[in-house]
Amino acid sequence: MFEKRTWIRLPRNVVVGHGVLGQTIEAVSELHLTGRPLIVSSPTPHDVAGKRVVEQFEDAGYDPSEIVIEEASFDAVQQVIDHASDIDAGFLLGVGGGKAIDITKMAADDLGLGFVSVPTAASHDGIVSGRGSVPEGDTRHSVAAEPPLAVIADTEVLAEAPWRLTTAGCADIISNYTAVRDWQLAHRLKNVHYSEYAGALSQMTAEMLVESADSIKQGLEESSWIVVKALVSSGVAMSIADSSRPASGAEHLFSHQLDRLVPDGALHGHQVGVGSIMTEYLHSGQKGKWKDARDALAAIGAPTTADGLGIDDETVIEALTTAHQIRDRYTVLGDGMSEEAAIEAATVTGVI
Numbered sequence: 001m002f003e004k005r006t007w008i009r010l011p012r013n014v015v016v017g018h019g020v021l022g023q024t025i026e027a028v029s030e031l032h033l034t035g036r037p038l039i040v041s042s043p044t045p046h047d048v049a050g051k052r053v054v055e056q057f058e059d060a061g062y063d064p065s066e067i068v069i070e071e072a073s074f075d076a077v078q079q080v081i082d083h084a085s086d087i088d089a090g091f092l093l094g095v096g097g098g099k100a101i102d103i104t105k106m107a108a109d110d111l112g113l114g115f116v117s118v119p120t121a122a123s124h125d126g127i128v129s130g131r132g133s134v135p136e137g138d139t140r141h142s143v144a145a146e147p148p149l150a151v152i153a154d155t156e157v158l159a160e161a162p163w164r165l166t167t168a169g170c171a172d173i174i175s176n177y178t179a180v181r182d183w184q185l186a187h188r189l190k191n192v193h194y195s196e197y198a199g200a201l202s203q204m205t206a207e208m209l210v211e212s213a214d215s216i217k218q219g220l221e222e223s224s225w226i227v228v229k230a231l232v233s234s235g236v237a238m239s240i241a242d243s244s245r246p247a248s249g250a251e252h253l254f255s256h257q258l259d260r261l262v263p264d265g266a267l268h269g270h271q272v273g274v275g276s277i278m279t280e281y282l283h284s285g286q287k288g289k290w291k292d293a294r295d296a297l298a299a300i301g302a303p304t305t306a307d308g309l310g311i312d313d314e315t316v317i318e319a320l321t322t323a324h325q326i327r328d329r330y331t332v333l334g335d336g337m338s339e340e341a342a343i344e345a346a347t348v349t350g351v352i
């Protein structure tokens with residue numbers, strides 16, 4: 001008997017483009033959500049977009065409430081849950097970078113309420129995914145959370161964000177190459193389930209971004225358009241896989257470990273980008289494609305070295321040798337690298 005089943009949770013409305021923040025009410029009303037909206041943001045996103053979202057709901061006759069969280073923590077998730085319960089919220093909107101969006105996703109998951117994602121930075125591919133991460137305690141990687149019912153990505157807002165946030169988003173996408181390689185390796189060696197559709201979509205997303213690298217330039221709104229579409233596509237790949245596997249391999253383990261060792265270090269995307277140079281080397285050797293990964297990152301202005309991340313060489317080696325402990329996810333790091341091998345990989349690739 002045929003017993004396979006799949007359940008893919010995707011957003012109903014993905015609205016991307018110039019000025020679409022002004023269409024928030026339109027995009028949300030199509031979802032038939034009821035009750036009070038709670039707008040969750042962090043300080044800068046609140047100023048650049050959150051206030052406008054609240055005003056739109058007020059003007060449209062809703063009774064919105066808002067909360068501004070300062071940091072990515074379980075306390076912040078709880079604050080949002082408590083506030084939502086106090087005001088009897090009907091649905092949640094997360095307005096911001098990865099921090100605000102993930103906290104809202106996790107709170108919505110706990111509350112069983114609908115969630116709308118309003119990114120203010122094209123900095124990571126969690127804007128569409130049903131994954132949330134709070135970098136606190138031992139768990140640094142994402143866990144299942146409420147996927148957005150709608151995504152409203154205004155390229156005018158995204159283009160005004162600091163450029164480094166956009167290059168971080170590009171690097172998060174470029175890291176899909178090694179993530180897919182790790183996933184395929186785990187499939188071959190450990191019989192981990194591999195989705196051809198999700199793997200192909202994730203890889204194609206990285207290829208298309210790299211091919212468009214010449215058009216990704218500071219000051220061009222078109223760049224935000226290209227990057228956010230790639231972030232959406234990568235998030236869809238995660239939704240198809242029902243896992244972050246298509247977009248997260250050993251380069252992400254390395255980044256999560258850096259977050260443990262250096263809280264408030266570099267941006268997520270920048271860390272995974274540098275990680276992917278080294279893990280590509282581990283996959284394909286000295287004459288392999290690690291130079292392509294490095295050159296693609298350099299072309300869009302993302303860091304390619306420990307210096308560029310502002311992280312010292314010793315910490316990079318410590319993160320590489322201990323990254324496999326982050327979670328039960330088989331990658332090219334296997335049961336862990338020796339210090340000598342880590343120094344070799346980081347030196348040959350010019351990361352240290």
Ligand SMILES: NC(=O)C1=CN([C@@H]2O[C@H](COP(=O)(O)OP(=O)(O)OC[C@H]3O[C@@H](n4cnc5c(N)ncnc54)[C@H](OP(=O)(O)O)[C@@H]3O)[C@@H](O)[C@H]2O)C=CC1
Nearest residue numbers: 042043044097098099120121123124126129131132161268
């Ligand atoms: N769930 C998933 O699938 C994924 C989750 N992630 C997670 O996302 C996080 C990384 O996201 P990231 O966006 O880099 O982190 P943050 O949300 O911390 O944003 C980075 C910085 O950008 C600021 N910012 C955001 N938007 C603007 C803007 N328009 N103008 C000026 N400044 C702005 C923020 O300000 P402020 O300090 O005021 O908030 C913050 O200082 C990580 O925690 C990572 O784990 C990453 C990939 C996938």
Ligand SMILES: O=C(CO)COP(=O)(O)O
Nearest residue numbers: 125141142244247248252
């Ligand atoms: O960052 C992600 C994908 O880009 C999410 O991956 P993790 O599950 O490793 O947190």
Ligand SMILES: [Zn+2]
Nearest residue numbers: 124125172272
């Ligand atoms: Zn990522």
